[in-house]
Amino acid sequence: MSQNLPALPRMAAIHDLSGLGKCSLTVALPIVSATGVECCCIPTALLSTHTGGFTDWTFKDLSSEIVPIAEHWSKLNIGFDAIYSGYLASKEQGELLAEAIELLKNDNTLVIVDPAMADNGKYYANLDSGMTECFRDLIKKADVITPNVTEACFLTDTEYKKAPHSIEFVTQLIDKLSALGPQIVAVTGVSLDGKIGIVARDNKSGITTVAMNEAREGVFHGSGDVFASAFAALLTKGLKMQDALSIAADFVAECIKRTAMRSTPLHYGLDFEGVLPDYIKTVEKV
Ligand code: PXL
Numbered sequence: 398m399s400q401n402l403p404a405l406p407r408m409a410a411i412h413d414l415s416g417l418g419k420c421s422l423t424v425a426l427p428i429v430s431a432t433g434v435e436c437c438c439i440p441t442a443l444l445s446t447h448t449g450g451f452t453d454w455t456f457k458d459l460s461s462e463i464v465p466i467a468e469h470w471s472k473l474n475i476g477f478d479a480i481y482s483g484y485l486a487s488k489e490q491g492e493l494l495a496e497a498i499e500l501l502k503n504d505n506t507l508v509i510v511d512p513a514m515a516d517n518g519k520y521y522a523n524l525d526s527g528m529t530e531c532f533r534d535l536i537k538k539a540d541v542i543t544p545n546v547t548e549a550c551f552l553t554d555t556e557y558k559k560a561p562h563s564i565e566f567v568t569q570l571i572d573k574l575s576a577l578g579p580q581i582v583a584v585t586g587v588s589l590d591g592k593i594g595i596v597a598r599d600n601k602s603g604i605t606t607v608a609m610n611e612a613r614e615g616v617f618h619g620s621g622d623v624f625a626s627a628f629a630a631l632l633t634k635g636l637k638m639q640d641a642l643s644i645a646a647d648f649v650a651e652c653i654k655r656t657a658m659r660s661t662p663l664h665y666g667l668d669f670e671g672v673l674p675d676y677i678k679t680v681e682k683v
Contacts, residue, residue: 406633407435408479409470409501411463411494413486414440415454418447419666420619421484421513425626431673432630432680434479439466439497442486448522449618450664460490467497477501479633482535483622484513484521491531498538509629510539510579513621515547516586518557526551539579541632543625545586549574560588560612567596568605575600581638583628585621588612595624595646599638606639608646610653617653619666624649627676636683644683648676 408429412421422438429436441463445455470477480498485491498508512532514524529551536542536552546567550557553573558566567587574582575598583597594609627648631641648669655668 405433405435406478406635407437407475408481408630408633409437409439409467409477409497410481411439411441411497412481412483413442413444413447414438415444415447417445418449418451418618418664419669420447420622424619424622424666424669425481425483427673428623428626428669428676429481429630429633431677432627432634434630434633436630437470437477439463441484441490441494447618447664449516450662456486458486460487460493463490463493464496464500467500471500476503477506479507479509479629481509481511481626481629481633483511483625485528485531488527488531491528491535495535495538507541507633508539509541509543509625509632510535511543511621511625511629512536512548512552513625515551516545516621517616518547518559533577536574536577536579541581541583541629542574542579543583543585543621543628544574545621546570546584547586549584552577560593561591562588564589564596564607571596571598571605581632583638583642585624594650595642597638597642602638604639606642608642610646610650613653613657615657615663617656617667618664620649620653623652623667623669631680631683634680634683640683644676644679648672648679651675 514528549570592609593612627645652667
């Protein structure tokens with residue numbers, strides 16, 4: 398007996414592969430797949446761990462592979478519903494990513510750029526203000542961006558503010574980021590009224606949504622990547638911004654809750670595995 402299932406939505410995920418520490422591709426691949434979206438990976442660099450909280454990590458630049466992989470996929474003519482990029486190992490990779498986006502996108506491809514380069518007012522190890530320039534250019538090609546507060550400040554030349562934030566401050570950040578071109582701007586790591594979460598605006602519908610959850614002590618490494626992966630995949634599936642935001646924000650909050658219940662050091666990443674079964678059930682119902 399054969400049944401005709403619709404084609405799976407397909408995403409190209411362009412991030413580094415850090416073997417240990419749960420971020421970038423090791424988070425995108427399971428979460429995008431669990432959302433019911435095919436996740437085709439272009440690894441931009443291979444590291445033993447991510448660079449936050451570890452020392453002596455190994456690093457192999459894979460810049461030379463980015464465009465050839467995109468060229469091969471483009472020749473296959475399979476079509477991508479989304480392209481989702483995150484951390485880049487150098488500003489030079491920004492130009493290669495721009496080339497890959499042009500090769501892979503069509504008129505209906507959703508381009509999601511997570512300008513992952515900084516947190517808590519500081520650039521990640523080995524990165525500097527050159528990354529801000531690089532992401533400002535890339536954002537012009539994006540439909541959706543998911544910066545944290547630090548990245549949003551760097552990208553808009555705004556003085557960084559630690560928590561707590563005001564809704565006026567975040568609205569200004571979103572106004573300035575929207576002027577760079579993206580339809581949907583989601584700012585993560587926003588602290589409002591003692592809670593922490595995401596404020597997002599869809600500039601097409603004019604809708605702004607706030608998703609807040611309990612604030613906890615400590616820096617939960619990889620939260621931005623877990624959120625952006627779920628949010629990107631849910632938008633690729635065709636959910637409205639407000640629905641994608643609510644599901645992705647609840648998912649990351651549950652992951653953080655489980656992580657806080659374990660004694661694993663926070664730079665080892667979020668316990669998203671334990672939350673995936675419930676996440677899949679939620680996604681199946683939408
Ligand atoms: O989660 C962002 C990220 C991704 N990839 C690498 C990183 C970081 C943050 O530190 O070091 C290699």
